[in-house]
């Protein structure tokens with residue numbers, strides 16, 4: 001009987017340890033290449049939707065600027081500097097194929 005209790009405790013500890021990893025993997029921040037602007041994208045672009053919206057897009061710089069404008073209209077919080085940084089970062093890493 002004691003064995004069973006110990007086993008259950010071990011399983012619940014394992015589940016707790018694994019849990020935080022799951023949503024992080026679903027957000028796939030690892031798919032964002034390093035570079036200036038990455039931190040801003042992680043912070044400012046994952047508040048309303050997953051980063052999938054960003055990751056599956058392939059846009060020119062001008063198109064990214066327009067997209068960021070749309071997000072600002074929807075309530076995204078970025079300074080002018082951050083907008084420039086993010087537009088550079090996204091068009092460099094998620095530009096047209």
Ligand code: HEC
Nearest residue numbers: 044045047048049053054057067068071074075076077086
């Ligand atoms: C205030 C909320 C909000 C923030 C912050 C936000 N978005 Fe969005 N975004 C939306 C909504 C709402 C949609 C449309 C619904 C959806 O696709 O989930 C959307 C859709 C998108 C799409 C898909 C649009 C399409 O037509 O394919 C892209 C790309 C995108 N967002 C990029 C970004 C980027 C880049 C940032 C950071 C600069 C950002 N979003 C931050 C609200 C937001």
